[in-house]
Amino acid sequence: MNYAVLILALVGLAACANTSTDTNTAVASVPDPVLIEKGAKVFKYRCAACHTMDPAKRQFFGPHLYQVIDRKIATVDGYTFTDEVKQLDIVWTVDTIQQWLEKPQQLVADMCMPFTGLPKEEDRMALLQYLTHHEN
Template identity: 45%
Template structure:
């Protein structure tokens, strides 16, 4: 009887571990797909921005490690005075709001960009930037 109970416990543990591994793999696959979609969405930004540290362009600062950075927070980029006056830190929530309606959050910044209506596209882009 004791041996049978031990076999049942071992089998249940193995099933539980396999299910947990499958759930982790599924979550990783979804994260990878979201990141890939975000990389595709970055096409909207690439004319003015890079995701490589120190690679500012004439039109925009690099976006490497953007989350947690203060707006106008790079010493090696020349921001407008209007943008320098805004006290803001790039969080996921702030970035989502800016991506949705950029001119409402930070007037006079990135004027050609009018926003992204799709919440899914914004979340994908944020996942991509977060992964840099």
């Protein structure tokens, strides 16, 4: 009897240890109009000089970011990526984008862009909301 109680307690504790949700994924998955609006401003001032959210527009410096979530790196038709970036096995998940926005050169060292990251977590979360829920 005591062993059964002990086993049930251990199983319960193990289950509790695995129930933490990924904050980045949770924040990005539920649309928040206030964060989306803030993310649009972050995009405008930190991304739009090189990127667009319109897949029909030609990019001069960077690929479009429309539907970037869950897209493999270096797969935008019409944009020329470096050979080094083409070789990477990265999918732009919410978590990967969060890591990249925080420290881009640590995630993709050979990416040719003058972006040093977004130091404020609130800006990263807002931009993730915008990238995830933007509609053309």
